[in-house]
Amino acid sequence: MMTTYTVADGRLAMRDGILPVGDLAGAVWIDLLNPTPEEGRAVKDALKLEIPTREEMQEIESSSRLYREDDALFLTANFLYGVEGGEYGSTPITFVLSNSALVTVRYATPKAFSSFALRCQRSPGLLATPDAVMLHLFEQIVDRLADILERVGSDMDRASAASFRSARSKVKATTRDHDLREALITLGQVGEVTTRANETLLGLTRILSFVGAEKATAVRKENQSLLKTLVRDVRSLVDHAAFLNGKANFLLDAVLGILNVEQNAIIKTFTVASVALMPPTLIASIYGMNFRHMPELDSTFGYPAALLLMVCSAALPILYFKRKGWL
Incomplete structure (x- = not known):
């Protein structure tokens, strides 16, 4: 599906489907979700850009993910998606930045994309230039990652508090086992989400470093301060994700230790009974x-x-x- 965003006289025009070459050439942002060959050819005819295939987007070499072709930058990274529904994963997304338009190619919909589209409807000024669109979209992704890390951190704190409280108090064994099982499940999810968030942050770090090296021609002067802010925000989130990952590992060891103590107590009871x-x-x-x-x-x-x-x-x-x- 192709969605085009065009700003004229301070108003946003958002249209779905393949447009005439002239209309596509005037769009500031072209968003391709599961693009068809026809949509790829339409973008190529309008912007003279070769849209990468899904197989090319999944390559892991840096030279295949970050490169310049004529006046356009091709930037690909894996992004976290699906956290809301519990079916989370990582999907490669390509940002093709030219002087006239930003083209995004994706095969999943991270919530940051839909949230940014709504923001653009309220504030068309975010789509002033293609580089501004890309940087503001990165800003939305970073904000979304911050919210996700904050939420999984809170879930981890609640699960660990419940498991330690059950371990200290004299509750029923079934209640204690349930709390410990829930803590293990939550810590596993935290580890999975933080790992995929780290993958997203690593990809963003590489993209921002590459764009920073090309900023003289790729980023307009009025947007370079936003680029610096994004670099600082991503660095702080990397540190926070590493902290959460370390805390999750510590709590996982603690919960497993509690389970070992419980099992040792059971084994000791059977041993005493057999000796008696x-x-x-x-x-x-x-x-x-x-x-x-x-x-x-x-x-x-x-x-x-x-x-x-x-x-x-x-x-x-x-x-x-x-x-x-x-x-």
């Missing part, structure tokens, strides 16, 4: 032997005496373990 039952088993085995001459067989109190002996032999080890503090 060994003497009664020995006594029962002795009196279960079929020998003719066993004095207790002829005694009136032989049976209750054997039972009492087995109970005492089981109770004494348990009392000893408690006195030693092993229980």
Whole structure:
């Protein structure tokens, strides 16, 4: 799907579908979502730009992702998407920046794109120039990443607090197990999201560094301060994502330690029970032997005496373990 954004007399005109060559040439931003060959040819005819294919966008070499071709910059990076629905992933997005237009090529819709489109409808001034469009779109992506990292950090804090509170209090084992399981799931999600956010931030860092090296011809003077601000914001988010990742690893080790303690307590209970039952088993085995001459067989109190002996032999080890503090 092709969406074109054109600003005329301070008003935004947003249109879907393939437009005539003249209208495409006058657009400041052309957004291609799952572009068809016809849409690619239309952009090529209007802007004299070769739109990269999906296979080319997925290449990992820096030379294939960041390069200049004539007067246009081709910038590709992986971006996080789908966090709202839980089905998150990373998708490559290409930004083709020329002097006349910005072309974005993507196969998924990160929320930052839809949010930026709404902002443009309220503030058409964001689409003043192609480089301004790209930098403001990067700004929206960075803001979105900041919100995501803040949310997963809050989720991690709540999950860790619930698991530690359950571990300290005398709640039911099922409640404690549920809290610990939820903490493990949340920490796994935090690790996955922060890893993909780091991938996005790394891609943005490379793009901004490349654009900074080409800013004399790619970025207008009035937009260079925004470029510097983006570089600082991305650097701070990289540090924050690294902090969250380290905290998640620490909490994961702590939760696994709590689970190990719980399991050790269960194993200790079974061990004590098996040790306590060994003497009664020995006594029962002795009196279960079929020998003719066993004095207790002829005694009136032989049976209750054997039972009492087995109970005492089981109770004494348990009392000893408690006195030693092993229980």
